[in-house]
Amino acid sequence: MKLLRILVLLLVLPAYAQQGGMWIPSLLKGMNEKEMKSLGMKMSAQDIYDVNKSSLKDAVPHFNGGCTSEVISPRGLLLTNHHCGYDEIQSHSTIDHDYLANGFWAMNLAEELPNPDLEVTFIARIEDVTTKVLEGTASLAEQERQKKIQENITRLTASLPKEPWQENRIRTFYEGNQYMLFVTETYKDVRLVGAPPSSIGKFGSDTDNWVWPRHTGDFSLFRIYADKNNRPAAYSKDNVPYTPKHFLPVSLGGVKEDDFTLVFGYPGRTTEYLPAVAVEQVVNSLNPAKIEVRDAALKVADGFMRKDQAIKIQYAAKYASIANYWKKWIGESQGLKKTNAVALKRAQEKEFMARVAKAGKQAEYGSLLTDFEKNYNEIAPYALARDYFTEVVLRNTELLTIAYRLYQLEQVYSTKGGQAFNDRKENLVTGMAGVYKDFNRTVDEKVFEQLIEIYATKSPRQFLPKELLTTDYKKLTAEIYSQSRITSYEGFKQLLEGDTKTVIDRLNADRGYQFAKAIAEAYVKNVAPGYDQINLKITALQRAYMKAILELSPEEARIFPDANSTLRVTYGKVKGYEPRDAVYYEPVTYLDGVMEKYIPGDYEFDVPQKLIELYNKKDYGRYGVNGKMPVCFIGTNHTTGGNSGSPAIDAKGNLIGLNFDRVWEGTMSDIHYDPSICRNIMVDMRYVLFIIDKFAGATHLVSEMKLVNVPKK
Structure with a gap:
């Protein structure tokens, strides 16, 4: 009976189940936009993706090919996860200057650290090129078909229009039933600006990885630099901070259960339609x-x-x-x-x-x-x-x-x-x-x-x-x-x-x-x-199966393409869950939980003395709420590897959190998304700003952001 009930839920697709899926941002108008608004979104699909005007997509670059990041200031300040910037933080660390253990904060532009081979890639526009890619393949055997497709992709990549500083990249969707062109801009001068000590940025380490409740300040800060024309350039002392087409305002309004959440990023790989x-x-x-x-x-x-x-x-x-x-x-x-x-x-x-x-x-x-x-x-x-x-x-x-x-x-x-x-x-x-x-x-x-x-x-x-x-x-x-x-x-x-x-x-x-x-x-x-x-x-x-699913599924079915490291939107709500019988997990954690887990000297659960002092004094500034400091929250957004560092965005397009993980019970969402237990984990932006400002004293970084929904004193 339980199996039948779950199957009915999947087939009927009620509002709660509408929170799964990883959607191409250029194709949100219609069903997706309607669903997002029913969940509480106040923006339009055009606010998320627009070719002619600045939109959310212009603030969300791919971070070094494996993570996501977001621009959070008019001077190219870039936010991503601590674990996404980990290699760079490690590469600058020595026994004498251990930035992994002690953190790093550049107090001015001159102190920001260059990183050879680190790059971020923006999406300028997305176009459907399926007909052009599949030209001449209809009657070919599979191996010859794949060869012809690759030849067409190579030709189109070189010939389709773009600016000299841009690249054309063509990716397949729906198991080869659709092909999309991504015109990209890659910036190669990206400098380390700030990172908390691992006792904050990696708090809980491997024990807490994939686990809720979570108390990890998983963030790091970089800055994009460009040439004098604001175009991509190799590292040079003459480069200047990048001026973005769009940057995300940071909200201090916080979250509560059932709030709308949109996660924008580059999910790596899912296989939702496997037999x-x-x-x-x-x-x-x-x-x-x-x-x-x-x-x-x-x-x-x-x-x-x-x-x-x-x-x-x-x-x-x-x-x-x-x-x-x-x-x-x-x-x-x-x-x-x-x-x-x-x-x-x-x-x-x-x-x-x-x-x-x-x-x-x-x-x-x-x-x-x-x-x-x-x-x-x-x-x-x-x-x-x-x-x-x-x-x-x-x-x-x-x-x-x-x-x-x-x-x-x-x-x-x-x-x-x-x-x-x-x-x-x-x-x-x-x-x-x-x-x-x-x-x-x-x-x-x-x-x-x-x-x-x-x-x-x-x-x-x-x-x-x-x-x-x-x-x-x-x-x-x-x-x-x-x-x-x-x-x-x-x-x-x-x-x-x-x-x-x-x-x-x-x-x-x-x-x-x-x-x-x-x-x-x-x-x-x-x-x-x-x-x-x-x-x-x-x-x-698999391609034929996917074609059949698209062709024969009812009109209301939500058939999204598997993740393939291209820019996607996933939407949902802040939501707790029941991992097992008689247990319910609240959707928000607080600094109290950090202190409950604190083990002095432990490499996973140690806590910096400065953070302990701030906690004891309840010195949270404008970032705390009702005498408590929020740390992390969870939502029903459908995420995977590659979404690390993705912005969690509120109903009006403001940054409220930073995606960094999923709950252990729901990691099967790469193969099978179940809305009852699949949750993504996000660090609350109030905690990020609290660490930057009150813990590190890097107030100048907060000053260059646009803060909204600031609590009244």
Whole structure:
């Protein structure tokens, strides 16, 4: 009965369920605008996206390709999450000037710190180019179709109109049923302005990650610089603060339950329209494998980080990155099970087939679900082997990751010749300096020992090279780390010294490279071709399935495109939730909760003395309310990775919060959004301003913002 009730809710789509979805901002007029206004929005769709006049989109750039940020002053002041700016904060940190531990605040423009390779990208306009991209593809087989589409995209990207400082980017939507052009402007001089200490910006660290109640001041400040014409330019001392087309006013009015919230940003990847068989594979096979690998890597790193401050600084960003999705996958699997996602999808598929039959479309769509079953069963061992290779070799064992880069370098020589090899080699030597800066041989050796045993014993045996068919992993590890030059930057550079033949011979004589090459070649020969062949069939099926869903769903159905790191709008309300029986979570947390969690000296739950003093005095200035200091709040906005740093905007277009996480019970929203438990977590802008002003004394930064709804004294 419970399953039937949930299915009815999904099919009927009442007002409460209308809060899911990630929508293209240029296509909000009509149903979306009506829904947003029914939830309390006072703006128009044109206020959110407008080509000819400034709009909200002009204040929301993509932050370094992975997060979102927002412009909050007329001088290009940029706000994003602490964890989004973490690499930059870490790169400027030393034992003597530990900005991770102590925070950083530039008290004038001259003190703002440049960041090589950091960039932010604005969207100038969005256009539908589906017809042009699909031209000449109607009768082609899948592989040739994909090739033709790529050729069309390449041609259109180069030929469609844009300004000289702009770029054209074409992205696919609805599994290849729609293509959109994004005309972008990328600014490459972005300087660090401010960051709270990690005891505020990362408060709760990995224990509280993906958890509510939350008490993290997850923010950092940067500034965009431009040339004298306000156009993108590489770093120069002559650059000036960027003048934005639009910046977000900051509201001190706060939030309460059922307030409208709009989150604008660049969600990374969702797969909301997977068939049930695919979700079942994620829950029962792929997620458990990835979780096990990262669990082992994290335990090793944590052991070293707790004992050595230098290692803690070296591994801080890496550890946070690994832990983030490790915990997400755990919550995702639990949420999918708790909400009966597989059973729900089976029921939805039954309803889908009924619509296919009713429309007389059996010939076109009738075999889709059986074809999905067949192909997902065939791809299962390849997908599992692929995930083990990705997690062990490419992401979590640095010696193997570096060695794989060298393997790719050797393939460049084999396919493109000596000149291409030498060009890539020089770039690799330069680029690896930063990698080795944060590399610790002792830590990585222990990680290798743990993960290589998992790889050898858990990855499908038929795909493994003979080098992994051993039982003495400690001996293997000691042999590789004592003999390979890859364990140091000096050794790495020595491997690449000399002419091409010398380098190739030296590489293939290195014990670490030999081992990594054997694993890579086994993967390239035994796994990748099989996976790619079956996945190509699944891609075609998914596109047809998506086309059928769009074509056959009732008019009131809300079919939004999966996230793909393009600019999206998601709207909802501030809302508490019930994570389990007899428990209700309020939607707002306060500084009282920080003090309740406080553990002196603990790397996750320590609290700065200055913050304790402000709390004891209740010295919150204009940012507190009724003697309390709000910290975070939650809403029903449908977010994912990439929405980190996204602005939470109120009904009138003012900034009220900064998105940084989701609740653990709802992390399955990448695959299955359930409005009863899916919540995004936002740091309250009043807490952000309180930390900048009262804690850090950087009042000049608040002064350049436009504050609205300021409480009366």
